Amino acid sequence: MxxxxxxxxxxxxxxxxxxxxxxxxxxxxxxxxxxxxxxxxxxxxxxxxxxxxxxxxxxxxxxxxxxxxxxxxxxxxxxxxxxxxxxxxxxxxxxxxxxxxxxxxxxxxxxxxxxxxxxxxxxxxxxxxxxxxxxxxxxxxxxxxxxxxxxxxxxxxxxxxxxxxxxxxxxxAPTKQGVQPCTIVRKDFLLSPGELELEVTLDKQLYHHGDKIAVNICIRNNSNKIVKKIKAMVQQGVDVVLFQSGQFRHTISSMETTEGCPIQPGSSVQKVVYLQPNLIPNQNRFGIAVEGDPKRRETFLASTTLLSAPECRDAFGIIVSYAVKVKLFLGALGGELCAELPFVLMHPKPxxxxxxxxxxxxxxxxxxxxxx
CATH class of the missing domain: 2.60.40.840 (Immunoglobulin-like)
Known part of the structure; x- marks a missing residue:
């Protein structure tokens, strides 16, 4: 042989x-x-x-x-x-x-x-x-x-x-999935009754490079404000632990939609949007964290940094994290409502x-x- x-x-x-x-x-x-x-x-x-x-x-x-x-x-x-x-x-x-x-x-x-x-x-x-x-x-x-x-x-x-x-x-990436990410945020208004509620859920916690992220968005408008637009994005966080101000965020995938909008008072909307973090549309952007040497012909976005314990953070020169952020736009007077969910992006073990x-x-x- x-x-x-x-x-x-x-x-x-x-x-x-x-x-x-x-x-x-x-x-x-x-x-x-x-x-x-x-x-x-x-x-x-x-x-x-x-x-x-x-x-x-x-x-x-x-x-x-x-x-x-x-x-x-x-x-x-x-x-x-x-x-x-x-x-x-x-x-x-x-x-x-x-x-x-x-x-x-x-x-x-x-x-x-x-x-x-x-x-x-x-x-x-x-x-x-x-x-x-x-x-x-x-x-x-x-x-x-x-x-x-x-x-x-x-x-x-x-x-x-x-x-x-x-x-x-x-x-x-670990072999087992973690807890499914989910969050609910609410916003009330000073001179208006009721509140606006935003619930965001991801289909899983761990994604491999190239996977699509399914973002389930549920909006319950119990206020008298109007939701005019929805924006969902994937953000890469880069933390250079040597500096107190060495924290950067870059949006690497995003989409805006007015489908189902405006969301009138007393109504609710539920929808699923798909995002795909990828290096190809971000290849010429300054400050994006990638794996290894960016001059190689084939490389990827940097994987999420896994720490054995939070106190080990200082031993790592650069820490990379990812999060999905959903933002509701209520107009000039209503402001915005944001929800954020962290997730893990890594390679599967070959x-x-x-x-x-x-x-x-x-x-x-x-x-x-x-x-x-």
């Missing part, structure tokens, strides 16, 4: 250090994260001279634009989450994955495995879209596996013998052997090698 598998390969500028990885997406299951594993192949000169080789997992967090970095300000942080000396190996009893074992047979004695542990409370890979034509480094959170030769794990001066490959930390579209495409100068 022949088994095909794909491997990501990237070489250092001097060609003496080569990094191999079987995948670039690592799953965060809230309490644990998949270990980051791969192999490094060294040139014979490095092996004979016992050059020290290190592998590190780097988290790069940019929270401000490069063009605003003046007077010594620096709007980025780089954290080393894990570090390991690959060669000479400090441990002889290294537990390898099946992919590492297969590659080790193919690549020979100069191949050395590594295993890096990602902290469970580290943030997910999220990038904020830039303006069209902006080539500067985007704001967001990116991860890199960096392999380099040096005298210590802090010695990164030898750039020609260094190689870095981008990886992603992703969360997938079946075994199935990869996301991003994993099957060639990216930048990294090569994909097929092995049998």
């Amino acid at each position: 022949v088994v095909n598998f794909k491997v990501y390969k990237k070489c250092s500028p001097n060609g003496k250090v080569t990094l191999y990885m079987g995948k670039r997406d690592f799953i965060d299951s809230i309490t644990t994260v998949e270990p980051v594993d791969g192999l490094v192949v060294l040139n014979d000169d490095y092996v004979r001279n016992n050059r020290k080789i290190y592998a590190q997992l780097i988290c790069h967090f940019r929270y401000g634009r490069e063009e605003d970095e003046t007077m010594g300000l620096n709007f980025q942080k780089e954290l080393t989450l894990a570090s390991q000396q690959i060669y000479p190996q400090e441990k002889s009893d290294v537990v390898m994955t099946k992919m590492q074992e297969r590659l080790l047979k193919k690549l020979g004695p100069n191949a050395f495995p590594f295993l890096l542990t990602m902290p469970p409370n580290s943030p997910a890979s999220i990038t904020l879209q830039q303006k069209a034509g902006d080539e500067s480094q985007p704001c967001g959170i990116q991860y890199f596996v960096k392999v380099f030769a040096g005298d210590s794990e802090l010695d990164r001066n030898h750039r020609r013998s260094s190689v870095a490959l981008g990886v992603r930390k992703v969360q997938y 079946t075994r052997g199935k990869m996301l579209p991003q994993e099957s495409a060639e990216i930048n100068d990294e090569k994909i090698v097929d092995y049998e």
